[in-house]
Amino acid sequence: MTTPATTETPSVIEHLDRGPLSMNEVAGVIARDMPAGAYANLGIGHPTKVADHLTADRGVVLHTENGMLGMGPKAVGDQVDPDLTNAGKVPVTELPGAAYFHHADSFAMMRGGHLDVCVLGAYQVSVHGDLANWHTGGAGDIPAVGGAMDLAIGAKQVFVMMTLFTKTGEPKIVAECSYPLTGVGCVSRVYSDHAVIEVGPDGARLLETWGAPAAELAERLGLARSDQQTHR
């Protein structure tokens, strides 16, 4: 059951009849919000699950930065071809209307702002849309950025898919990222187990919640309760 909140948060949708979403369900919500006919990049890891929720009639065309548009589902059995993988090096398939191109052309496509949506994981996202997803900053860690920084600045909209809190309960939406940045002001929305949150120049705003009212989540996240638009 969906309960439109009417008091403090006029536009937020609260799903209070259930608990938080699984990451697979989060993928479903992202798929729901993907514009019809969008060209989208789903990065690696969790975000690639969004593809499982996109039906053909939506006309979403998937880009993988290792040189392909029109990527199909993961390859199974005889479909596995070592020459055809996604950016996570997982064997995938090819859909009719696909096109291959080399790495410079593929990243030109991203950097040039031609992709409609990119979905990335994150360690932290700031209320203003800064993204930290490539490096924990730990002294012993080997830095490895891959295509994350290019993806972060390339798409018209960058969606982040992540759990809203760390395993120890710390919010991953923050006033300022403490981890090394991947990009500045690049994220437009965060899709998480507890909520969909808009971020950007005007701060963070809860759009939709699961398992808890917006006011409660705003409190846990340290967002101002009055309109969820300003970080305290």
Added chain:
Amino acid sequence: MTTPATTETPSVIEHLDRGPLSMNEVAGVIARDMPAGAYANLGIGHPTKVADHLTADRGVVLHTENGMLGMGPKAVGDQVDPDLTNAGKVPVTELPGAAYFHHADSFAMMRGGHLDVCVLGAYQVSVHGDLANWHTGGAGDIPAVGGAMDLAIGAKQVFVMMTLFTKTGEPKIVAECSYPLTGVGCVSRVYSDHAVIEVGPDGARLLETWGAPAAELAERLGLARSDQQTHR
């Protein structure tokens, strides 16, 4: 008959048993000097005649900046295809092993120094290899550069094909170009009706003459007679 000069110009070859070359014969000399297996661009106009003197066994591959490697001879009769022209917009043919590419890739190929030789026409060439071939500098002239400046700086060697003197007898090899420049220090050799002349950082040097001894041409060109290496 070939008469190697032995006095003042130890390496110059003087062809004194005949008059100056026709432009078609100049094209033949350029073809003779084209390295086997070279990738070459013949620009537009006169230099395209070099192709007529290149036999298949030389393995020279022709580039045209409007997007092709492996260009064949001019198209005749039924071969004419409006979608297949050279840079001078003349219909041409395609040889086995040809490849098409777009304009940015084509000029990247040139600018990146991958062509071995480019042959261009010129108004003037300085003894140090400066090239003027795009604009007379006349007040009423409409400037039009085309690919000349890109070609001038792109190939490993730039050959100029031109008459050595203007219709009024002025040398077109000069101490400094009076026409607007196309490129600085970019020409390596001038092939003309009267002589082949090396130009570059050390000045101009006659390599081969037709119809007149090197000393006489050096005098007309204002090159120092002692070794033809320095412009007076």
Added chain:
Amino acid sequence: MTTTYDSVDEAVAGIEDGSTVLVGGFGLAGMPFDLIDGLIRQGASDLTIVSNNAGNGEVGLAALLKAGRVRKVICSFPRQADSYVFDELYRSGKVELEVVPQGNLAERMRAAGAGIGGFYSPTAVGTPLADGKEQRRIDGRDYLLEFPIKGDYALVSAYRADPMGNLVYRKTARNFGPVMATAATTTIVQVSERVPLGSLDPEAVVTPSIFVDRVVQVDARSYSVQGAR
């Protein structure tokens, strides 16, 4: 997302006065004649046209120029044997001209499409076309700083399109088309043939559909006749 139109007039609808329009073609090869004729009917004026040439005879870009719709031409080679329409407008001060070396023209559009803010090109160093440009020595060689040329619209002629908008070209008619398709907000393409989904080899697609907004099929014969002039 790519939309396929039944008529040229629908395909060029909405082009605003003052737009920058990238027009493909090198001479006649790859020139989108039908789209240019549509643009003339459509009526947009005060246009900046970016193309390699500035029109031949009284067709295509020459007709657009003659109709008084063009404020400025950015091209590499305006002067041709039959470019008298442009020549007269230019000499009488009725059209502005920016001459750009052909490779810089292509690369500046490539930069616009690739999200590159500027690049250092060795072309034109030491020439009059370097005037006003920032020069920089890198690794012992001199370069000029060149900025992107972005179009509001691109008019491109291709050979075949599938229903998604993937394109292939024919021979040297490819020229500026694929670059311009990446560099414009809205890319409008005329094609000789429309082919079913899955019939283009994914290894051989030249312009992926992501760069294509509108497609219209035109009579292949008319293009061919024009090109053979």
Added chain:
Amino acid sequence: MTTTYDSVDEAVAGIEDGSTVLVGGFGLAGMPFDLIDGLIRQGASDLTIVSNNAGNGEVGLAALLKAGRVRKVICSFPRQADSYVFDELYRSGKVELEVVPQGNLAERMRAAGAGIGGFYSPTAVGTPLADGKEQRRIDGRDYLLEFPIKGDYALVSAYRADPMGNLVYRKTARNFGPVMATAATTTIVQVSERVPLGSLDPEAVVTPSIFVDRVVQVDARSYSVQGAR
């Protein structure tokens, strides 16, 4: 001019100590395993390797690293589940690392091949990877100045070559190959198939022969087995 060799050892002959070697492949797809094995046998050391990753398990680049031949790695993503050879060398200070965002890595090699002296990229602005780079605001957006990465050699895996050296690739094994082929003084290519002159579609050639110096055919099966790991 392209030379076709009968053996991998001939194809990789002459690579000097201290060379910068561009190595194609993204993960295992397009990885030139046979050429890397040849390079290990050939013995060149003190190498700078430019590649997307820094080796998997103990094969390919990992084997080259393990053999102590690599002074520096320039890559976007060294850390992988099975990159323990690199990890240990890096942590013990035996190999240098320059991490470059994947798109900048590709574009910097493209610039080397295209004669571009430098370019302004929006990638990595405001991040630790911007440290030491020149920043410039162009048209309201911030960019970093990036310089070309040029190779002395490129090792590339392609699908088919004709006798001139024209290349086509297969699916996403294309990745860095065509870019690296343009960016190296000497480009060495392993192919699964050699095909007669005229059998590659000129419209679909991905790497024109001008970029290819040496070609050697390798056993397709061995590549396939490696890739399927």
